[in-house]
Amino acid sequence: MCNFEPTLEFARDLDKKDVLASFRNRFIIPENTIYMDGNSLGLMPEDSEASIKRVLNEWKNLAIRGWLEANPPWFYLPEKIGAMCAPLVGGEPEELIVTGSTTVNIYSVLSSFYKPQGKKKKILADKITFPSDIYAIKSFLKLKGMDENTDLVFVDSEDGKTLSEEKICEMMTDEIAIVFLPSVLYRSGQLLDIPYLTKKAHEKNIPIGFDCCHSAGVVPHKFSENGVDFAVWCSYKYLNAGPGASAFIYINKKHFDKTPGMTGWFGYNKEKQFEMSYEFEHEKSAGGWQISTPALLSTAPVEGSLKIFEEAGIERIREKSKMLTSYLVYLINIFNNQQYGYNIGTPIDPEKRSGHIAIEHKTEAWRICEALKNKNIIPDFRMPDIVRIAPVALYNTFEEVWIVARELKKIIDNKEYLKYSENIKSVS
Numbered sequence: 001m002c003n004f005e006p007t008l009e010f011a012r013d014l015d016k017k018d019v020l021a022s023f024r025n026r027f028i029i030p031e032n033t034i035y036m037d038g039n040s041l042g043l044m045p046e047d048s049e050a051s052i053k054r055v056l057n058e059w060k061n062l063a064i065r066g067w068l069e070a071n072p073p074w075f076y077l078p079e080k081i082g083a084m085c086a087p088l089v090g091g092e093p094e095e096l097i098v099t100g101s102t103t104v105n106i107y108s109v110l111s112s113f114y115k116p117q118g119k120k121k122k123i124l125a126d127k128i129t130f131p132s133d134i135y136a137i138k139s140f141l142k143l144k145g146m147d148e149n150t151d152l153v154f155v156d157s158e159d160g161k162t163l164s165e166e167k168i169c170e171m172m173t174d175e176i177a178i179v180f181l182p183s184v185l186y187r188s189g190q191l192l193d194i195p196y197l198t199k200k201a202h203e204k205n206i207p208i209g210f211d212c213c214h215s216a217g218v219v220p221h222k223f224s225e226n227g228v229d230f231a232v233w234c235s236y237k238y239l240n241a242g243p244g245a246s247a248f249i250y251i252n253k254k255h256f257d258k259t260p261g262m263t264g265w266f267g268y269n270k271e272k273q274f275e276m277s278y279e280f281e282h283e284k285s286a287g288g289w290q291i292s293t294p295a296l297l298s299t300a301p302v303e304g305s306l307k308i309f310e311e312a313g314i315e316r317i318r319e320k321s322k323m324l325t326s327y328l329v330y331l332i333n334i335f336n337n338q339q340y341g342y343n344i345g346t347p348i349d350p351e352k353r354s355g356h357i358a359i360e361h362k363t364e365a366w367r368i369c370e371a372l373k374n375k376n377i378i379p380d381f382r383m384p385d386i387v388r389i390a391p392v393a394l395y396n397t398f399e400e401v402w403i404v405a406r407e408l409k410k411i412i413d414n415k416e417y418l419k420y421s422e423n424i425k426s427v428s
């Protein structure tokens with residue numbers, strides 16, 4: 001995509017030309033650290049710190065009055081933040097709401113869109129998605145009195161890393177009541193073709209939804225244009241809103257009349273919520289999919305973070321992200337010949353991947369991660385053989401990518417990994 005050169009000068013030159021370079025100053029970067037783990041937990045934006053502090057002060061000074069007198073009023077903040085996120089996924093403002101957390105939101109959307117009828121009663125998912133999604137689907141089926149062994153069908157992966165869209169479509173049979181897939185596979189970083197899958201599912205009259213945890217904030221989507229029925233995603237990975245920050249639900253407006261499967265008073269018609277009626281009447285927007293009082297202190301940082309996305313623009317973020325990951329792949333290929341044992345486990349076409357590169361090393365991936373961390377380079381490790389490196393457009397530089405590639409080479413050249421224990425620790 002670009003005529004790269006393997007020199008540090010070239011990397012620095014790319015940084016000089018980078019139109020997003022100034023956004024790095026808006027983040028708190030741990031001292032002397034090259035942070036390459038923004039696909040697990042994004043760095044803290046100063047804007048998020050500020051929006052948390054604002055809500056804390058409002059709580060101090062306004063107490064209960066904050067619901068209507070805070071600026072913006074707490075009562076409307078989840079809708080406002082939903083609207084702020086809409087351009088990132090190509091949704092209309094009222095089609096998004098910030099609420100709950102991803103795994104719980106999966107139950108909520110499935111309970112709204114899964115309508116088994118006769119033999120059309122199966123959920124189509126995939127074998128290599130993030131496990132929490134599968135746990136949720138299985139226990140959701142159990143709650144519905146269905147059989148998790150026969151009513152959940154999986155698309156398999158031939159190489160254990162990627163999925164074939166054609167194969168997924170072949171499995172969209174008359175027995176499928178709903179399709180639920182990740183937009184991006186969390187290990188390999190493969191980006192699925194959402195427009196194509198949505199079109200095919202709709203040809204078979206099957207509702208389709210996506211878990212976009214690994215694409216929100218790095219890959220632009222066009223949910224409304226594509227007619228995606230629903231989606232969920234978290235806000236602490238590329239969206240940088242902090243550990244466990246409130247997550248998102250997207251509901252296509254053609255479904256606003258459907259009663260949400262899991263209801264609570266915050267999904268009530270907003271005008272009448274405080275009439276406290278026992279007859280539930282949902283708000284006819286994604287806001288109707290709220291259940292509880294919004295977790296304001298986990299919601300506020302999302303607002304701060306999204307200000308940065310409004311300024312930077314998701315298209316420019318995607319362009320830089322593709323350049324960063326492509327430069328990393330280029331350097332690994334140049335610096336490390338086959339004897340190094342590194343293999344790129346991510347689709348080579350940048351259009352078919354998200355924001356990280358899975359560098360595989362058959363025998364030493366864990367110890368290579370340990371060696372990187374000892375150099376204050378933060379990757380993450382995925383069992384059994386993957387070093388994930390996520391250079392994030394808003395705060396990483398091409399120079400940092402260059403350094404990571406050089407260190408990956410040195411770790412093998414000098415057998416630095418031998419210094420570390422082979423015992424894998426659980427959280428990385």
Ligand SMILES: *Cc1c(COP(=O)(O)O)cnc(C)c1O
Binds near residue numbers: 101129133186211
């Ligand atoms: C990160 C991630 C989650 C996390 O779910 P939580 O409920 O926020 O813990 C779920 N699914 C996918 C695909 C993810 O990438």
